[in-house]
Amino acid sequence: MKEELEKRLVKGPDGVEFEVEPLRDYYCEAPPTVMPAAYSNIVEDLFNWARSESIWILGFGTGCGAIEMRPLMTPRFDAYRYGVQWRPTPRQANLFVISGYLSVKTLKRAIRSYEQMQNPKYVIGLGSCTINGGMYWDSYNTIKRLDEYLPVDLYITGCMPRPEALLEGFMDLKKLIKQGKAEGANQYAEKFEWYKANQKRVIHDWDMPDYSW
Template sequence: MKDVDDKFRKDTEKQVPLREELKPRKVTTPDGQEIDIDPLRDYFCDAKPKVHPKAYSKIVEDFYNWARSNSLWILGFGTGCGAIEMRPLMTPRFDAYRYGIQWRPTPRQANLLVISGYLSVKTLKRAIRAYEQMPSPKYVMGLGSCTINGGMYWDSYNTIKRLDDYLPVDMYVAGCMPRPEALLHGFMELKRVIREGKGEGANTYAENFDQYKVNQKAVIKDWDMPDYNW
C-alpha cells in the first residue's frame, strides 16, 4: 500500500544492479595463480549476532554497568545537523570529558552511536554498518525530532522517519535542535538507564534481528552488503 508518507520506501519493482566492483570474479595473481574473488563474502563476516548473557552474579553485572556508564565512548560519526551540537561538548563551556564521555574515531572502540539528527537512507546504510561493528553492549542515542518521527523531514523522499524501526534506540533527546545542555542531560539519563541494567539494545537487536533486517531492506535501495557485517 502506498501512502504519502511512504515516499522514502524503495520501489521494489525497480532493481538496483550490483556495483561492478562487488561482483564475483576470477582474478589472475602476479605469480600466475587463478583465484576466485567474491567481495561480499571475502571482506565481511556474515554470522548472525548472538544474544550475550549478563554476568553470572548481579553484583558483578552492576559493577560492570557502573563502569560502562562512566566510560561512554562515542563514535565520532555525525549524521545530520545535530553533529554541530556535539562539538561544543568538547569545548571548555560544556566539557563532556569530565563525565567520562570521550570520542573515539573507530566503531570497534565505541560504545555509543549518536544519530545526530535526520538520517537519509544513504547514511542509514553506513549507520547500520557502524553499529554492527561496535562491540556489545552498545547504545544508540537519537538526537532531535527527526529521529523520533521524521520532524521537519516528515515528507521527505529520502529520509527515514522512526529511527527505532532500524536500530534499537536507548535514549531520545527531543528538540530541533536540542542544545548541548539537552545533550548532556540525555547522557546523564542514558547513564542512569545503563546503571539500572536496562541498556540492552545490542541484545534486543540480536533477538529481533530478522525484523530489523526486513525494515532496513525495505528502505535501502542498493543493499550490496551481507546481512551482518562485522
C-alpha cells in the same frame, strides 16, 4: 561498488590466480547473538558501572545536531569529566549518536557503522529528525522513525537540543546502563529478522551482507 562485491579471479604475488567472493570472504556471515549477563549479579553490576563511566562516542551527524556536540569538547561543558569522549571509528566506540535526519542513502551507512561496533553498544537518537523526520517529515526520502531500523536506547528531543540537553541525556543513559536496562544491542539480536526486513524495505539497492561486522 557493486562490481567490487562480485565474485572474480585475483592474481596473487606468486602469479597464481584464485577466486574471491568479497561478500563471503571479507565479512562475517554470523548473525548477532544475545550477550549473556555475568554469572553473578554483583559482577554484572560492576561491569555496568564500568561501562557507564566509559562512554566512547561515534558521532553520525547529518544535520544541525552535529553542531551541538562540538561545544561538549570545550572547557565550558567538558564532557570528558563524565567519562564521555569521541572516537574516530566504530571499532573504538560503544555509543552511536545519530543526529539530524537520515535519508535512505545515509541509513545504509548508519546500519553498517552500527554493526561494526562491538558489544555492549548503545544508540542515542538526537533531535526531532530521528524521532519523526523533523522538518523533513513529508519527504519521500527521509527516514521517519529511527527505532524501526536500529535499536534506540534513548532519545534526546528538540530541534536542536542544546549542549546541556546532551549532557543530561548522557547522564540518563548512564543510569540505564547501571540499572542493566540499556539492552538495545540484545534487542537487535533478538529481533534481527524484523530489523533487517524493515531495512531492506526502504533500501531497494541492497548491496551489503546481511551482517557486516
